[in-house]
Amino acid sequence: MNSPESSMKQSGEVAAARPSGRQPVIVLGTIGHDAHIVGSSVLRFAFEEAGFRVVFLGAVVPPEEFISAAKESAADAILVSSMYGMGRIDCADFGDKCKEAGLGHVKLYLGGILVTDPEHWPETEALFKGYGFDRVYPPQTKAETAISDLKKDLGLSS
Amino acid sequence: MNSPESSMKQSGEVAAARPSGRQPVIVLGTIGHDAHIVGSSVLRFAFEEAGFRVVFLGAVVPPEEFISAAKESAADAILVSSMYGMGRIDCADFGDKCKEAGLGHVKLYLGGILVTDPEHWPETEALFKGYGFDRVYPPQTKAETAISDLKKDLGLSS
Amino acid sequence: MLSGIDLRMKQWDWDYFLSERRKVVGLWPTGKQIESPDSIAEAIAYHKAQPAWKYASLRNEKAEKEGRIQIVPQVGHALVEQTVDHIKHSEDLSPDRWYVLTDTYTRKSEYAKAQDAVDRSRAKGFSYLNGYPLVAHGVPGARAVNEATRAAIGTDNNDEDARLPWEFALAGGWTWGTIKSIEELIQHSRDYPVDKNIHNQQYIDRLAAHFTENGVPILRRASANLPGWDSLGFKVTVALLEVLLSAAQGVKWIDLSLGIGMNLLQDVAAIQVLRKLSREYLDQMGCNDVKIFSWTYFFLGDWPLERGQMSGQLAWNAAVSALAGCNGMFIKSPDEASTTPTAAGFREGLHICGQIVRLIADQRLPDSEDLSLERNMMELEVRSIMKRVLELGDGDFAIGGARAILSGALDTMFSPYKFLKSKVKVVRDRNGALRYLDHGLMPLPNEVIEYHRSRIAERERKENTTAGVNWIIREATWASRSLAEEIAARE
Amino acid sequence: MLSGIDLRMKQWDWDYFLSERRKVVGLWPTGKQIESPDSIAEAIAYHKAQPAWKYASLRNEKAEKEGRIQIVPQVGHALVEQTVDHIKHSEDLSPDRWYVLTDTYTRKSEYAKAQDAVDRSRAKGFSYLNGYPLVAHGVPGARAVNEATRAAIGTDNNDEDARLPWEFALAGGWTWGTIKSIEELIQHSRDYPVDKNIHNQQYIDRLAAHFTENGVPILRRASANLPGWDSLGFKVTVALLEVLLSAAQGVKWIDLSLGIGMNLLQDVAAIQVLRKLSREYLDQMGCNDVKIFSWTYFFLGDWPLERGQMSGQLAWNAAVSALAGCNGMFIKSPDEASTTPTAAGFREGLHICGQIVRLIADQRLPDSEDLSLERNMMELEVRSIMKRVLELGDGDFAIGGARAILSGALDTMFSPYKFLKSKVKVVRDRNGALRYLDHGLMPLPNEVIEYHRSRIAERERKENTTAGVNWIIREATWASRSLAEEIAARE
Ligand code: B12
Numbered sequence A, B: 001m002n003s004p005e006s007s008m009k010q011s012g013e014v015a016a017a018r019p020s021g022r023q024p025v026i027v028l029g030t031i032g033h034d035a036h037i038v039g040s041s042v043l044r045f046a047f048e049e050a051g052f053r054v055v056f057l058g059a060v061v062p063p064e065e066f067i068s069a070a071k072e073s074a075a076d077a078i079l080v081s082s083m084y085g086m087g088r089i090d091c092a093d094f095g096d097k098c099k100e101a102g103l104g105h106v107k108l109y110l111g112g113i114l115v116t117d118p119e120h121w122p123e124t125e126a127l128f129k130g131y132g133f134d135r136v137y138p139p140q141t142k143a144e145t146a147i148s149d150l151k152k153d154l155g156l157s158s
Numbered sequence C, D: 001m002l003s004g005i006d007l008r009m010k011q012w013d014w015d016y017f018l019s020e021r022r023k024v025v026g027l028w029p030t031g032k033q034i035e036s037p038d039s040i041a042e043a044i045a046y047h048k049a050q051p052a053w054k055y056a057s058l059r060n061e062k063a064e065k066e067g068r069i070q071i072v073p074q075v076g077h078a079l080v081e082q083t084v085d086h087i088k089h090s091e092d093l094s095p096d097r098w099y100v101l102t103d104t105y106t107r108k109s110e111y112a113k114a115q116d117a118v119d120r121s122r123a124k125g126f127s128y129l130n131g132y133p134l135v136a137h138g139v140p141g142a143r144a145v146n147e148a149t150r151a152a153i154g155t156d157n158n159d160e161d162a163r164l165p166w167e168f169a170l171a172g173g174w175t176w177g178t179i180k181s182i183e184e185l186i187q188h189s190r191d192y193p194v195d196k197n198i199h200n201q202q203y204i205d206r207l208a209a210h211f212t213e214n215g216v217p218i219l220r221r222a223s224a225n226l227p228g229w230d231s232l233g234f235k236v237t238v239a240l241l242e243v244l245l246s247a248a249q250g251v252k253w254i255d256l257s258l259g260i261g262m263n264l265l266q267d268v269a270a271i272q273v274l275r276k277l278s279r280e281y282l283d284q285m286g287c288n289d290v291k292i293f294s295w296t297y298f299f300l301g302d303w304p305l306e307r308g309q310m311s312g313q314l315a316w317n318a319a320v321s322a323l324a325g326c327n328g329m330f331i332k333s334p335d336e337a338s339t340t341p342t343a344a345g346f347r348e349g350l351h352i353c354g355q356i357v358r359l360i361a362d363q364r365l366p367d368s369e370d371l372s373l374e375r376n377m378m379e380l381e382v383r384s385i386m387k388r389v390l391e392l393g394d395g396d397f398a399i400g401g402a403r404a405i406l407s408g409a410l411d412t413m414f415s416p417y418k419f420l421k422s423k424v425k426v427v428r429d430r431n432g433a434l435r436y437l438d439h440g441l442m443p444l445p446n447e448v449i450e451y452h453r454s455r456i457a458e459r460e461r462k463e464n465t466t467a468g469v470n471w472i473i474r475e476a477t478w479a480s481r482s483l484a485e486e487i488a489a490r491e
């Protein structure tokens, strides 16, 4: 595993571009007032190890910042983490905002602990897909799952 | 609390007869091959304290021994404990045996952990009432409950 | 970041407090309920009519005398009724206090958004908020919650600016709440000025002290609710600083609560060191009359989704707390990993932890060489950082604490706070104790650094690997991984 | 009661064993499956074809090397399919062994009744039996259960006469099981002769030893599965005697398992004393090649019905076991207080205890003055009883053990056995450690008696009561009482 000497919260160094093709880029962070940064940190290291360039925004990130970072980095995907239960409000128009910003082609993934009350997962999933996310993950989804999904969605594997 | 100096497994001394009326008598023990003696020991001390004479048979007691002890002591009630799960078989004809022995007037109480598989309590209760028990108790019934029921059933309280 | 306000560790003038207060009560319309100058006296009168068992402070004293360990669950939903129902659901289990978490909007002073979410919650019949909106429901709400139970109600509202929520808590008869003067930004903030945050907490301390001076013994809880992956010595230092800052404002009753790391010896050592040093520093400040109590806060790290594993982890946290002989524990529920805790969940948590407390009763971890070594090392660590804080503050812990956070003298791994150095790296040793792999710019004595290194080296030898970021990442999900999946991967 | 047979602690002649065996296999028709003289060799061949992980003995050795703590759940229903389903339900959690309890009829050699209950269970689709009828299902049944899992299968059939069930266990490829040469009657019997019971266990030991001599390392578990209210020193003595009796027959792999009393220090002391003295006495007997392992068996006392309390108690038992650093633990399930354990129940038990083991990992209770005092006292106690046993047996532990039970040198409170003195009274001290209120006729050194008394006196002072039978009765439901009811009664 590559072990960046940077601090645990800032964006890591760009991993060497993969030999063939452009290195895929993701923007990653925890949305809204949400301070939970550990889960996204785990994702960040796993995606870097898997060969992605990760623009890591840390926690307490306004939706707009995800969008501007995705534009700047020409990201292939935005991965949003929401842990603190306010995702229902924070994420309500995220898909629309991305489209408005011309990011309609960017994959939108969401994970964490999305709602405050115990809820049947398919309902939660449907709710957030309705907000424009391509994939929505239940609590404690492993980084590997998202990596393999994203590789598939970006046509990097089948 | 009276604290008999006898060993924990033999029958305790007869408590002083209550001033008015005959001291009520119970026969108590754990039925069949059942070795669990602690629950019955707890009952024994509680009933003695409540003024009953307790003929304590200990554990691993054949049904016949309950009956002969009840006859000998002119018992008002037989309290059977069954903990090990074989009550369904051990107790199947207990009521009939008592009736045959001329103990139709004796109250029959049963408690412990009566069946091996998780079961809806009303079913278990009905099963054992069908075997001739007047009262059937779920796991961890307190001695006080049985004492107050028995006082009621014997007309010692209302 | 510093805003440059004048920050000192000395008690505020009451007039200064009152002038600040006029701004605070104006932050949101419900503030009208308490804007009159008489409102404080009225609140004090309400408190005084309460029986002794409504006071967390007095409960502490009584429980300590009886050698009884207190148990405190948490609650907080969008509506008063939801919150009250949740509390009532466990009233027969007689928790000593309820720990009311406020929602994120209230914490972030976004009172309008909180109100909006309350309206939506009422309309939809569920809770849109991850906590109880103390400001939106104002004094009537706080009193309704308070009067729903025999337990002592307290608040954990402590984000950047918790002044208005605290006004409602105290007006509502709540008798205790959390201090986060040092740790707050490290935990929840991106870029708030650290001096202003401490200043806001001083406001709350001053208010609590005023109640206490007037015969209402309000308790403040120095939380060190920092993530479960943090160094214990760091947490002890943070809590100690918070204790001193509160005492300086006149607070007289303080919980020393410590987030459990889950290594029994290290947690017990930390609890003992925090108690010893708090007493020592308080006495040096002339605060011999400040009463302190030891508490734990359950592991603030990864909890498993699987219910059996979850029960085991809850029980272990309770066992560590009881074996440490603390006065009480802030527990979690089996819902921890999946939702905002439910009423049924906390009932189960109370049963699990209550049974542990019953079984452990007076059993304590006996002193031993291992424990004393751990304690000595931690004491060296804390004293050394405290010395630096004082130097940085030119003799003042308030501004020193602020500068320590910015300069890396106080530092930790995972934080959203932009101005924290985040150069520290902490890993677990073979016993699960937390050790500095990299202490960044923290002023640790060499002996301590060597001690931590040697413990890490033990695990390296045992596992035949090298400590590094890969350990940290793996440990982020150490406790929560599914046992079945772990076994499948091993085989 | 003694039957008067010739009982000595020396290895049986193989020919004597074989002559006994001819009677044993005739006890029930399924015995035909193994009556041929070749059947033992055939069973040994079946065993030899099994991989190393089917052996409890080798698993012990491997786990000890890796410092891994093993977890063993229990199972046993009337039908093979029910039993296999139960096992499969937790296969992904990879328990190290399964502990197969047989049913009461099989335990009491009432094989006809067991067969009848099997038929009824098959007809009704549920289990009429509180365990697995090992004799009724014979070799095919035992092998089917064995082949259903990667775990090492073993038996707990050990009532008065467990010889035939053990024949089936070993023929079925099961690699371990319990010894109850001393404790059996105290636990389950009314009036069986104590010398005959030991003799029956010698049969099993001799059979296990024969397998071992032939390259199949069968493990015997000295259980001391005595009630959770018994003195720990008494349990250690019982286990130690059982270890020696088995070793004398040639058994080479032995678990020293100890029923937990739930006071951490006392349980750890007991585990340490049992290990130390077992090694010492074995070596003195020239049995340096006998391998011993430390195990716990979860509290054999009252378990609560309430699920949360139950989870807490399970976790505490697991924590004590792990902190003691034992090689493994025999766990219970959340169904303990209400039914024969279900498959789902044991899955949950495995999760609860597995999480505790993960969290505690290499953490151990460090040595301390308190622990060493407890250990020293217990060692004095055990040595003193062992000396008396040897005297009673004129230098022989087998007949000495039998006489000790009858004379009160080995004695305990709650037993159905008519010929036990039952003069002993044991109560808990303020830390929940078990202490002799009355040691009856047990030959305890004065120092030990005083030590126990002084601990009881501490609790008397604390509670301002006098120790007596009322304590014993109250403690019979100490752990299982409903927390809510207890609180209601207090208030
Ligand atoms: C540690 C913690 C904290 C720490 C955070 C420290 C830090 N610097 O990050 C502190 C103490 C600061 C904290 C504060 C709060 N917390 Co908190 N916290 C936790 C806790 C215990 C662990 C979270 C964690 O770090 N887990 C470890 C990491 C590695 O796992 P993870 O985050 O789940 O991430 C993994 C997966 O989920 C996945 N994943 C995550 N995001 C995404 C996104 C995508 C796209 C994908 C594919 C995958 C993915 O990847 C990771 C690797 O597998 C959880 C409960 C739990 N889960 O055990 C509560 C929890 C998240 N907190 C909660 C709450 C309410 C709060 C507070 C409001 C109140 C409080 N307790 O003080 C504040 C809110 C602060 C804020 N403004 O956000 C609630 C949220 C409830 C809800 N959703 O309804 C939880 C669930 C606890 C609870 N049950 O009450 N918390």
Ligand code: B12
Residues within 6 Å of the ligand: B033, B034, B035, B036, B037, B038, B039, B040, B042, B043, B079, B080, B081, B082, B083, B084, B085, B086, B109, B110, B111, B112, B113, B114, B115, B116, B117, B137, B138, B139, B140, B141, B142, B143, B146, D101, D104, D130, D156, D187, D188, D225, D226, D227, D228, D299, D300, D301, D302, D303, D304, D335, D336, D337, D338, D339, D340, D341, D414, D415, D416, D476, D477
């Ligand atoms: C201690 C114990 C043992 C000890 C008994 C020691 C002794 N000398 O008594 C030993 C180790 C010997 C033992 C052996 C066995 N046990 Co056992 N044992 C227990 C245990 C853990 C506690 C029982 C106890 O003493 N509780 C404390 C007393 C005070 O409470 P109590 O017995 O429930 O009694 C109270 C009430 O129920 C009530 N009550 C009881 N009877 C009656 C009757 C009436 C009329 C009334 C009104 C009230 C009443 O009064 C008491 C006071 O409140 C239970 C599980 C549990 N409950 O926690 C298993 C348990 C009873 N045992 C069980 C089994 C299967 C066995 C064994 C077959 C297998 C084994 N584990 O080795 C053998 C059987 C031996 C035999 N031939 O009977 C099962 C029974 C399963 C079932 N019913 O389907 C249980 C439930 C454990 C389990 N879940 O597997 N056991």
